[in-house]
Amino acid sequence: MKRGTQLRRSVAVSAVLAVLLFALPLAVIVPYQEELFSGDVPVDETEREPFRPGELDASVTLRVLNGNTVEEMTLGDYLVGVVRAEMPASFELEALKAQAVAARTYTAYKILSGGNHGDTADICTDSTCCQAYISQERAMENWGDAADENETKVEEAVRGTDGQTILYGGVPILAVFHSSSAGQTRAAGEVWVNDLPYLQPVDSPEDDDTIPNYYSRVSFTPEVFREKIYASYPEADLTGDMSGWLKNAKTDASGSVETVDVGGVTIKGTTMRTLLGLRSACFTWEVQDGELVFFVTGFGHGVGMSQYGANRMAREGADYVEILTHYYTGVSVEAWSGLASFTNEAES
Template identity: 30%
Template sequence: MSASPKRKSGWAIIFIAIFFISPVKAIAAKEPTMRVLISKDNKARFRADGVKNIFVEGISSNHRRIKSLNLVYKNNKVKYSIDNNLNTWFDLPNNFSLIIRNNDKRGIWFKNRRYAGELKVSLNEKKLNIINYLKLEKYLKSVVGSEMPKEFPLAALQAQAIAARTYALKLLNKNKSFDLRSTQASQVYLGLESETAKINRAVKSTNSLALFHKDKLINAVFHSSSGGRTENSGKVWKYQLPYLKSVVDFDHNGTKYRWTNKFTSGELDQIFPGLGGLNSIQIIQKSDTDRVLKIRLYGTNGNKNISGKSLREKLQLLSTKFDLYLEFNQINLDNKLNSDIKIAEDFSLQSLPPIPSDYFLLVQGYGAGHGVGMSQWGAKAMAEKGSGFRKILKHYYTGVQIKAY
């Protein structure tokens, strides 16, 4: 029997509804839960926001609905107190596992920040490990606001959201205990305070989009500012990846595009005690993008070659893109160089003369971060000139596809 026109119409409506609704459900169903390590310490305090309770699994059933929880690890024992009663403490076994949650959209307070999702606490390497479990898209709303200024154009924030999503997915389930740290060691994650309406829009408008190279998730690293040109990954890390190639950057208006640091002879002696102090220094190798790869240090106790990355860490420099100068140690009250001080020639690729006590080492540098992948200030400049997030990402990540994961 043939169907009537009315019945055909009904089936068509049902088919259309399934066609359009199902993909949304599929995306929601596959959204992963991220495990973010937010603290390793010997004490911790959690509390509710306002009048609502927090719920704690893993302690006495009489203590599960409380306003606050204090934990201390001392003398190989973990103890807890509840509701600010610091005169009464209860023991936890060393193999304990706590789960802290609430049903308040304002989250759970920990270390002066509020966190969504669940907080799980366990003892690992004699430290209280606090791991935040939350959905990927919720995590990203904090990461984008923690990593990039909220005032940046929407397209730059969208590019950051996709890069951060890709970076997180790449690390998912790679570690037994957690996926990411909350610091620059992974991606900066500062809890609910970092969310704004504009950042939430950037994340939501790019939902499920990630970066791929030959159908595999890329290592979507990013940095603040490259100083005019990004770096090849092989010059910073072990491998040269095809999508992390050096490209022109547009970060000239960045707040850290150009910077200087000064070090007195006495400060350098303290930083390099193994050498008996630093008598002189020499840049012996740079990359094609002018980043320092190798340095030779001259000390009373001998000479030593170290990487530009190591010198950056020791001197706490913003990047490895720098030059060295020797200047006479006279400083105005406003902490700027006197106009009559003469800058010696650039001693890059040759040895500085001995650094006497009345001189200082001047480091003039460019950019901030490792310089590989997307430049955040460059993304801002491209967005301000009208580029969308796709153009920004394809500029900084060579030969990538942008598609749903």
């Protein structure tokens, strides 16, 4: 009798173990059976929806030289990458819209004027040649916790200005821009060779207290200064007292140096900026402790739209059209579909 009872207990235990052996895996699998056995790939709920440009921007396909690779993308996708790279996403939305329109216009101008890349590409991502560009992945890594908010603003700036272009006489302009001016922008002819009617000096509201490095200071020992000048102007006479090396500075209304005599050689202020690595051509200088010290205001060439000025205008209530028609003289801002037909003809 005792032996039979033990046998029944053993059978019962075995039955329970068998149930657990088969039931536990099912308990784990059943809640996820759709994901495990379905042919569909699970969706990452955190992944952003792809950017969808407006109708006009989507109708233009660009060949973009990115490094050594030519990539095809819509004008809208390209512009989002440009705005990410060219203007802080923390700026006001209307300033970002102004940047998007300027970038679209600059792109159209480059393509219509023949560009720099022949039949290879329409535009590139090198800021020294065309415009800066940054991918969504890299930008969002840089933005950190503000990534989603910033990307949404940039995409809205491009989509919300679909096809909008800055025109002078019905033609896209050379819509150059810079970071910050010295309170007034400069005429194109003061910086480059040719003047343009829509790139004329205008007042620019700059928040000098909030602009990073709005005022900068750079110093050079006599040896370093000579090296930098002699590399391009070996005929300059940089002997004698250092206080007499720079003379007769001619400045424009913004305070930027148009020309200055350096060791008896007349040099453009923009050239001096390049030779010395200054943030702008709005500079003064003095001798301090045996060195030449330059005091610089603003950042960039000073022509066209000031980005920090645009942001202040936006903060004070101006929309992107008001910003653009302020910085570019005598222009209109309107939807322009000419680039689509031009790029389609080029591809056929």
